[in-house]
């Protein structure tokens with residue numbers, strides 16, 4: 001079986017996953033309130049892994065990762081257009097939870113489903129050994145990819161980005177905030193992100209993409 005065949009088998013297994021609907025970890029009350037629709041881009045050739053949080057409703061509806069305002073801002077940070085972004089030779093996109101988790105009582109997206117990463121994440125990473133850089137977006141991805149080296153707050157973790165560009169779990173990790181409009185005030189309060197981190201991010205992306 002080739003690497004591509006193996007990845008395709010994994011892709012199909014993820015696409016068929018219904019665990020959060022059929023066997024939610026925390027019981028009936030925590031059942032995913034809609035049909036699962038896993039959204040991820042696996043690749044045998046991409047050198048950059050975008051480790052996001054979980055799809056929002058718009059991504060759930062379209063089935064295309066970061067096909068929303070957050071994606072537009074992320075593409076701007078990366079310095080790529082949509083064609084480059086959606087080219088699986090450039091980026092693999094693997095969120096911490098593959099399915100839209102629904103909303104909380106305040107209308108905000110719920111955290112990534114806790115069933116997903118233990119079930120799929122290491123297998124997915126093992127299937128893409130060519131990855132050279134992880135872009136860890138938000139606290140959940142940073143905690144997973146940096147382990148005990150992630151700070152308690154996303155801001156502190158991102159502020160230490162030069163340290164985290166060193167080797168973690170065998171891969172350099174660049175921690176980023178979520179590109180959501182909800183983080184616009186965070187960006188204003190942390191200008192170093194766009195003046196210091198984004199230029200380095202764009203250099204790395206240029207060097208690792210076609």
Ligand code: SF4
Nearest residue numbers: 017019020036099116
């Ligand atoms: S979030 Fe992950 S574990 Fe849950 S149904 Fe979707 S693919 Fe399966």
